[in-house]
Amino acid sequence: MLQVIYYIIITVFALLLLLEIVKKRPFTELVCIAFVLVTFALRALHIK
Amino acid sequence: MRNELIVAIVMFLISIGGSIATKNDKKWSVLFLFIAALAGSLVAGMGVRFREIVEGPFGFLDSMLCVCAASVLVAVLDRSGAFVLLYSKISKVRFGVLRAFLILFFIALPSMLTGFATSSLLTTGKLVRNLLEKQGEKKAPVIVAVGAFLGVLLPPNCIPAIIAANGAGSVLPTPYSGFFLPLLVVALPAFIVYALMEYRTLASLEEADMHDRGASAALAVLAIVMVAVIIEGVFSSFIWLGGNTLVFFVAALLVLVLSRFYGSAKETLDVVSDGLMKAVVPMAIVFALGSFIEVSSMTGVRGMFSYWILGYSTTAVMLVLMAASLIIGYFFSIPIPAFLITYAVFPIGWLANTVIVTGCSVVLAVIGLVTRRGGIMENNGLKRTEVLKNICVPAFLVLVMGVLLVVFGDKMTFLIM
Numbered sequence: 001m002l003q004v005i006y007y008i009i010i011t012v013f014a015l016l017l018l019l020e021i022v023k024k025r026p027f028t029e030l031v032c033i034a035f036v037l038v039t040f041a042l043r044a045l046h047i048k
Numbered sequence: 049m050r051n052e053l054i055v056a057i058v059m060f061l062i063s064i065g066g067s068i069a070t071k072n073d074k075k076w077s078v079l080f081l082f083i084a085a086l087a088g089s090l091v092a093g094m095g096v097r098f099r100e101i102v103e104g105p106f107g108f109l110d111s112m113l114c115v116c117a118a119s120v121l122v123a124v125l126d127r128s129g130a131f132v133l134l135y136s137k138i139s140k141v142r143f144g145v146l147r148a149f150l151i152l153f154f155i156a157l158p159s160m161l162t163g164f165a166t167s168s169l170l171t172t173g174k175l176v177r178n179l180l181e182k183q184g185e186k187k188a189p190v191i192v193a194v195g196a197f198l199g200v201l202l203p204p205n206c207i208p209a210i211i212a213a214n215g216a217g218s219v220l221p222t223p224y225s226g227f228f229l230p231l232l233v234v235a236l237p238a239f240i241v242y243a244l245m246e247y248r249t250l251a252s253l254e255e256a257d258m259h260d261r262g263a264s265a266a267l268a269v270l271a272i273v274m275v276a277v278i279i280e281g282v283f284s285s286f287i288w289l290g291g292n293t294l295v296f297f298v299a300a301l302l303v304l305v306l307s308r309f310y311g312s313a314k315e316t317l318d319v320v321s322d323g324l325m326k327a328v329v330p331m332a333i334v335f336a337l338g339s340f341i342e343v344s345s346m347t348g349v350r351g352m353f354s355y356w357i358l359g360y361s362t363t364a365v366m367l368v369l370m371a372a373s374l375i376i377g378y379f380f381s382i383p384i385p386a387f388l389i390t391y392a393v394f395p396i397g398w399l400a401n402t403v404i405v406t407g408c409s410v411v412l413a414v415i416g417l418v419t420r421r422g423g424i425m426e427n428n429g430l431k432r433t434e435v436l437k438n439i440c441v442p443a444f445l446v447l448v449m450g451v452l453l454v455v456f457g458d459k460m461t462f463l464i465m
Contacts, residue, residue, distance in 0.1 A: 002290055002291075002294075005290070005294060006113075006293070006294075009113065009117065009293060009294075009297050010113060013113075013116055013324060016317075016320060016321050016324050017324065017328070019317075019321065020321055020324070020325060020328075026075075028073070028075035028076055028078070028079065029075060029328070029329075031075070031078055031079050031082075031332070032075055032078050032328050032329050032331075032332035033328055033332075035078055035082070035105075035332040035335050035336060036328055036331050036332050036335060038102070039102070039105040039106070039109060039335050040109075042102055042106075043106060043109050
């Protein structure tokens, strides 16, 4: 149950970051978002 | 020259070069740590190893998810008016010393929840700074920065301790749990002394009056969160609420539902995204550091370090690396000291004594406060000497507590709950 909740939390954050990355932002901010997004997305894929 | 040493030098030079070129800009640090990790892998002749580069951040992910949830909670609380209402209640306290303590706690509160200083600087700190500046107080930015610094050190979340915890152990990082009381012990003396030092200024802040139904509900949620955080931190062996990440996430949802701006989907999305974006840079730095550490382990730098320190006591290694971190951090800000601190706690092993880990980690928080560029004291319009004079007491007290925890940590295991 808790795994599912954490999966939801990480997915919500990843989706919101995805929305943020498409906005016009400075290069360094895009790098930061991309780094976090990739980590979140890969982790979400690993939750069993 | 040993191959591992060449790898370490290349990685360090890229990171330090980046710090110099960008004047310690945190957003650029992420990129340079990432490039340094890639370069280390290439210099070692191992090619571009995406597995290690991605695996490194995973060690930090659970703790940073909590930071992220806390940042969203702080953003929704700020937007709901809960902080302004809280200030109006604190400002009505008549007893001066108590009022000073409460205002310092009020400044520290967002950073306490999230673990990074910007959180306080942009919310409660901004509110107090404006009021202090209106009264003509020149020290306003320093008081707010010290409050934020103390907030970073106070539990539940403390990014320096999260970084240090990841360094302890060889294969698996030490989980970020059992840090509540050690962090409290490190931060409380400085908190008490600084509140007393600045009590006249803090107690002289003007009263504010505000009443808002949505804000009252949000404030009630904040009170419940504080109780839940204490239960999670101190009594988690008896009652487990599902972790602070869950507590913060549910609390943020509750505030959204109870506050007046619920109903406007765009506004709700904006405020949640705002909270998320405030946490993105600290999270990205920590994740990039994870890649840097993982590549250093993969290429044998950690092995070389283990061999070098064999003949010395663990405490001596930690104290030397703490001192080196402080000196490097003064000039080049966080990235290299953060790496050194993870190596400082490495010899104490997996499931390390969190009291000792906390002691080591305070250096990173102090660097954030005292660093020449890129720290929380930047762009405050004050002279450097004036700033250092005002921050030296809390910074020194925190450092002393850190050293005491490192030296006597083995005898203080009763603090680990």
